[in-house]
Amino acid sequence: MKKIIVILFLMFAHMSVIAANSEDCMYSPEGKEPTKFAKEELSFSKFINENLFVGILSSGDYISVKYWTCDHFGLEANLFIPISEMNDGLIKEKILWLASKVLAKKDSEIIRLYLSKLEKIKDGRIEIPHDMYSEFAVQISSGQFSKTISINFYFS
Amino acid sequence: MKSKQVGAEHLNQEAEIGNRRILVKNENQFTLTPLVKAASGTVVTVNVKTATKIEGKVAPAERSKQTINLASNVKAETVTDYSSGVIKDVMKTAGLDSIKITSTSRTPAEQAEIMYGNIVTHGVDAQKKLYGASGDKVVDEYSNALTSKKNKEEIISAMGDKIVSIHENTPNAFKHVSDPNVLNVIDIAPSSIPSDKQKSFKEAINGESRIKKAFFPPTDPAFHIEIEQPEVK
Numbered sequence: 001m002k003k004i005i006v007i008l009f010l011m012f013a014h015m016s017v018i019a020a021n022s023e024d025c026m027y028s029p030e031g032k033e034p035t036k037f038a039k040e041e042l043s044f045s046k047f048i049n050e051n052l053f054v055g056i057l058s059s060g061d062y063i064s065v066k067y068w069t070c071d072h073f074g075l076e077a078n079l080f081i082p083i084s085e086m087n088d089g090l091i092k093e094k095i096l097w098l099a100s101k102v103l104a105k106k107d108s109e110i111i112r113l114y115l116s117k118l119e120k121i122k123d124g125r126i127e128i129p130h131d132m133y134s135e136f137a138v139q140i141s142s143g144q145f146s147k148t149i150s151i152n153f154y155f156s
Numbered sequence: 157m158k159s160k161q162v163g164a165e166h167l168n169q170e171a172e173i174g175n176r177r178i179l180v181k182n183e184n185q186f187t188l189t190p191l192v193k194a195a196s197g198t199v200v201t202v203n204v205k206t207a208t209k210i211e212g213k214v215a216p217a218e219r220s221k222q223t224i225n226l227a228s229n230v231k232a233e234t235v236t237d238y239s240s241g242v243i244k245d246v247m248k249t250a251g252l253d254s255i256k257i258t259s260t261s262r263t264p265a266e267q268a269e270i271m272y273g274n275i276v277t278h279g280v281d282a283q284k285k286l287y288g289a290s291g292d293k294v295v296d297e298y299s300n301a302l303t304s305k306k307n308k309e310e311i312i313s314a315m316g317d318k319i320v321s322i323h324e325n326t327p328n329a330f331k332h333v334s335d336p337n338v339l340n341v342i343d344i345a346p347s348s349i350p351s352d353k354q355k356s357f358k359e360a361i362n363g364e365s366r367i368k369k370a371f372f373p374p375t376d377p378a379f380h381i382e383i384e385q386p387e388v389k
Contacts, residue, residue, distance in 0.1 A: 024326060024328035025329075026287065026288055026290065026291055026331065027287060028285065028286065028289075028291075028292075031285045031287070068377045071371065071380060072376055073286060074376075074378075075377075125347060131277060132274055134345070135347060152377070155259075156343055156378070156380075
């Protein structure tokens, strides 16, 4: 387990965070949507700091969720899946699962509707129109033995 | 800050002062050329004694390779020629051909309109959870105006007035509320910058004296820069 913690720490160490909760902050940290994991879904989880959550899922996937809540409001969630071959159905399922865990229900639904219109899910960035966010996107990338699914948004 | 003292020994020589290139013509007169040479930039010739100015065209700068894309919600006039020049210089230094701007300076009324739209779409409770103390006051203004049976325009106007009063006391609370001709606030999408160029882009921003303030990933989700505009005399 220690080894895993070290790996997770190294994976996300570059995502250093400055916690800024001064009165000058436009956005409240309370505004961030809490992650919605059932206890049995996680083998290990930890808030590295108040803005960065990392975990190992019972399925063997890794997850990180980073929040920004001061000058801009934003989120970046990464799901690292140690499987190289996945069909469209499974990728879509993983995206929707991740969305349901880290986004507000309405945003999760926006992703579901958008993906339902796509014939094929390819590696790359899928920009999703949103009435409030400056950017809202799903990204899929493949490694030799893995896939990473990312969801991110921000606005000012 | 690149700067040099200019004295008699600099007559007919060029030097850089702040963000301008100066050509000293004689004891009383010098030519100031913005280092940022937008295609429509100007040469400003200033007579030191009378402080009058004469404007003329500057030759187009070599910035044609750099492209600034604007998100659909961004109005072109909210990115000044001066800021475009600064950004293109930063891009050139970082080896970037294109970037995308997702947000810029807003008037208090525009900020109020955005907040109004979000409240109507997402509800007062959701927005109160979202915003910090300053934003909450604006959301409260919405609720008060609604209770007073004001119409949409009146509500937005009341919210705008509240933003103005808050901004006077806490300028950092609404960072994007600014006059772009005084302080141009701009967000650049990280997704528009290849990951292998992000480091050089940050370094180029940090090395650019014309950018007053900046924060970027991982501290912030976007590349946020604030460019003070040159004073027009």
